[in-house]
Amino acid sequence: MTDLFSKFDPLIEQRETLLATGLTDPFNLVMERVESPTVAICNGKRTILLGTYNYMGMTFDPDVIAAGKTALDEFGSGTTGSRVLNGTYSGHRAVEQALKDFYAMDHAMVFSTGYQANLGIISTLAGKEDYIVLDIDSHASIYDGCALGNAQIVPFRHNDVEALEKRLKRIPEGAGKLVVLEGVYSMLGDVAPLTEMVRVAKENGAMVLVDEAHSMGFIGANGRGVAEAQGVIGDVDFIIGTFSKSVGTVGGFCVSNHPKFEILRLVCRPYVFTASLPPSVVATAATSIRKLMNSADKRAHLWENSKRLHAGLRQLGFNLGTNEPQSAIIAVLMPDLETGAAMWEALLDEGLYVNLARPPATPAGMTLLRCSLCSEHSSEQVGEILGMFAAAGRATGCIT
Amino acid sequence: MTDRDETAAKIAKLIEPFNKKGVAVTEGTRFAQDLEWDSLTVMDFVASVEDEFDILISMNRAAEIETVAQLIDAVGQLQGDR
Numbered sequence: 001m002t003d004l005f006s007k008f009d010p011l012i013e014q015r016e017t018l019l020a021t022g023l024t025d026p027f028n029l030v031m032e033r034v035e036s037p038t039v040a041i042c043n044g045k046r047t048i049l050l051g052t053y054n055y056m057g058m059t060f061d062p063d064v065i066a067a068g069k070t071a072l073d074e075f076g077s078g079t080t081g082s083r084v085l086n087g088t089y090s091g092h093r094a095v096e097q098a099l100k101d102f103y104a105m106d107h108a109m110v111f112s113t114g115y116q117a118n119l120g121i122i123s124t125l126a127g128k129e130d131y132i133v134l135d136i137d138s139h140a141s142i143y144d145g146c147a148l149g150n151a152q153i154v155p156f157r158h159n160d161v162e163a164l165e166k167r168l169k170r171i172p173e174g175a176g177k178l179v180v181l182e183g184v185y186s187m188l189g190d191v192a193p194l195t196e197m198v199r200v201a202k203e204n205g206a207m208v209l210v211d212e213a214h215s216m217g218f219i220g221a222n223g224r225g226v227a228e229a230q231g232v233i234g235d236v237d238f239i240i241g242t243f244s245k246s247v248g249t250v251g252g253f254c255v256s257n258h259p260k261f262e263i264l265r266l267v268c269r270p271y272v273f274t275a276s277l278p279p280s281v282v283a284t285a286a287t288s289i290r291k292l293m294n295s296a297d298k299r300a301h302l303w304e305n306s307k308r309l310h311a312g313l314r315q316l317g318f319n320l321g322t323n324e325p326q327s328a329i330i331a332v333l334m335p336d337l338e339t340g341a342a343m344w345e346a347l348l349d350e351g352l353y354v355n356l357a358r359p360p361a362t363p364a365g366m367t368l369l370r371c372s373l374c375s376e377h378s379s380e381q382v383g384e385i386l387g388m389f390a391a392a393g394r395a396t397g398c399i400t
Numbered sequence: 401m402t403d404r405d406e407t408a409a410k411i412a413k414l415i416e417p418f419n420k421k422g423v424a425v426t427e428g429t430r431f432a433q434d435l436e437w438d439s440l441t442v443m444d445f446v447a448s449v450e451d452e453f454d455i456l457i458s459m460n461r462a463a464e465i466e467t468v469a470q471l472i473d474a475v476g477q478l479q480g481d482r
Contacts, residue, residue, distance in 0.1 A: 131458075136443055152458040155443055163447065170456040172481075364440065 018338070024345050026356040036060055037248075037376045042353060048381055048388075050371045051355035055328045056217045056298055057376030058248030058288045067287040068249075068280040075279035083110075084265060087276030095286040099255055102289050103224055103239065107261040110253045110282070112274050114213055114242030115141040117252030120270035121209065121238060122180065123149035130176035133167050135159065135192070137185055137363045139211065148270075151178075158185070158363065161196045168204035177206035183226030184214035187362050187370070188321030189329030191219075191226050198232040209238040217246030217292040218299055218328055218375075243285045246292060251277050251285055298375040302328055305373045305382050312386040313371075317399040321368065331357075332369040332389075339398065340367035346392035352385060408472050410452055415468070418445050427469035453479060 019025055033041040037057035038049050058064055071091055081087035092110060099108035111117040122145030126132045132146055136155040146153045154171075156163040164179070171177055179201040181192050194210065201208045212225030220228030223246075227233040237258060243251035254264075265271060277285075303325075310325035313332060321331030334340035337358055344356045347369070355370040362368055377385075393399035401409075408427070415425055415435075423435055431437050437445065446457050449471070455478040457465075465471050 131456075136440075146459075152456075152460055154456055154458050155447075157444075157447060166451065167456060170450075170454065360439075 018341060021338075023341050024348065026341055026344050029348075029353070037374050038378075038381060040353070042348065045351060047348070047351050047353050048377075048385060049353050050373070050377075050385055051353050052374065053214070053245035053372060054248060054374050054376075055214075055302065055372065056246040056248070056292060056295060057374045058217075058246065058291070061248070061288065061291065063291065064248065064284045064287045068284040071279040071283035077280070078278045079276045081275060082272055083276045084272050089276075089279055089282075091279045091282040091286065092276060095251075095282040095289070096253075098286040098289040099253055102222075102293055103233075103255045105239075105255045106257045106259075108253055108255045109261070109264060109268075109271065110251060110277065111271055112252070112277055113250060114240070114244055114252035115144075116270040116274065117240050117242070117254055118142050118145045118211065119148055120145070120268040121240060121254045121264070122146060122178070123270070124264060124268040125207075125209075125238075126151035126176065126178045130178065131171045132178050132180060133164060133171075133206065134180040135182065135185075137187070138180060138182065139186065139213075140361070142180055142182075142211065159190070159192055161193055161200060164197055165200045165204070168200065168206060171204075177201075177204065179206045179208045181208065181210050182214075183210055183212040183219065184327040184329065186214050186329060187357060187366075187368060188331045189214075189325075189327045189370075189372075190322050191215075191326045193230075194227050194232050194236075195230045198227070198235045202235055207237040208235065209240060210236050211240040213240070213242045213245055214327060214329065216241045217295065218302055221296075223292050223295065223299060243281070243288075247285050247288045249281050249284045249288070251281060295375075302373060302375040305375070305377050305379075306330065308379075308382050309371065309373060309385065312382075313389060316386070316390050316393060318389070318393065328373045330371045330373070332371065334367040334369060334398070337367045339396065340369060343369060343392055343396045343398055346395050347388060350388035350392050352388045352392075404472060404476060407453075407475050408468075411449065411468065411472055411475070414445065414448050414452060425468060427467065427472070429468045430466050431468075431471075432466070449475065455479060 031040040031042055037054045037059050040047050079087040096108040118141035126149055128150045130151045132151045133154045137158040154167050156167050184191050198208055210227050215225040217223040219226050227236045238254055238256045241253050243249045306325045306328050310330050319333040357368040357370050359365045446462050453475050
């Protein structure tokens with residue numbers, strides 16, 4: 001008998017080698033208690049969280065929690081059904097209305113996760129004769145959406161407008177075209193040149209989908225994302241987003257002004273063939289989204305945090321993923337996985353949690369310590385974080 | 401030189417910068433197994449082939465191409481399709 005697990009042997013071996021050195025497993029951390037959006041207890045120790053996607057700190061907002069508790073009491077713990085059968089409660093309609101108001105768009109469709117939103121929309125929109133042109137550094141959910149459908153998939157070099165344009169011009173006349181972009185790329189925290197890319201896509205007759213998962217609530221005057229900040233949101237056909245980052249719960253969505261959008265509810269398999277979100281989740285999401293509409297002060301403070309951490313890390317001598325802070329994600333480049341894991345553990349010992357990211361999730365085989373800031377990090381906490389990076393960096397030899 | 405020879409020569413040139421192990425390349429050379437290219441290297445290489453011949457090689461099509469000979473034939477066919 002062939003052991004179906006033998007294909008994983010190289011990965012098992014790499015993990016065993018790394019853990020044999022006595023390092024804590026970076027992919028097996030348990031948070032024993034969570035005190036706030038920025039502090040948890042890990043291994044009995046108070047730890048500052050710098051690796052969540054809780055950008056706007058909504059997870060402990062009193063109004064959000066109250067809405068969830070009321071919904072639990074009034075609607076129960078779950079729907080046990082598909083959105084198109086018995087799984088649409090008034091709360092699901094209410095969160096879709098909140099999204100339409102937030103984005104000022106005509107249609108909103110809520111999925112059970114952000115992953116499923118990309119899976120569903122991308123695989124359903126582009127059929128066999130159509131072309132999907134996507135950035136090579138796209139998130140796994142975008143690639144999986146491509147794999148679930150049967151369109152022709154054409155990647156182009158990361159953030160390269162000319163490479164996108166060349167490929168669009170080579171697509172046979174008459175074929176349907178969908179350009180898939182992200183506002184913020186989550187590994188390095190860099191933003192896409194959407195102004196040029198959306199223009200090029202439109203000039204070549206393509207529809208445009210932008211995944212704004214890491215920008216919602218934070219980037220743009222109304223927190224609608226990079227497309228809003230760059231002034232092209234009116235030309236974007238579909239925005240994909242998630243409730244599991246700034247919104248502070250779980251779920252995914254697509255918003256659009258396309259007049260035929262609603263038909264997707266009947267033909268999109270990852271929407272139809274799964275249970276809808278629990279009533280408490282959609283209630284917390286709707287409350288959070290409405291509060292995010294009026295969070296200009298929090299957005300300003302988050303930008304301050306991001307700029308200060310970026311400048312401080314740079315001054316300490318770390319190599320960062322972007323020359324300027326472009327989002328709430330700041331990626332610290334590590335020379336290799338061993339050093340990255342050692343630095344990750346040294347930071348945890350100092351009382352700081354960041355994300356260790358490694359291939360295949362990262363571009364170009366990089367190992368990264370990904371820091372993501374929260375609007376609830378105080379200025380004092382950012383100072384503390386920089387002190388911890390200095391100590392851990394010197395202890396592991398990453399900086400001098 | 402036939403069209404196919406010309407395509408083969410151009411592709412051999414495009415392989416060079418990616419052939420870090422200095423493997424002797426023939427038409428039977430396999431990209432994944434013999435050149436030991438990972439998926440990112442393959443995507444970079446495919447982009448350079450696309451730009452050289454002004455064609456599109458979709459990921460679906462690229463997945464079917466294992467050897468240098470298959471790539472030469474695919475490029476010839478894709479150029480003919482235009």
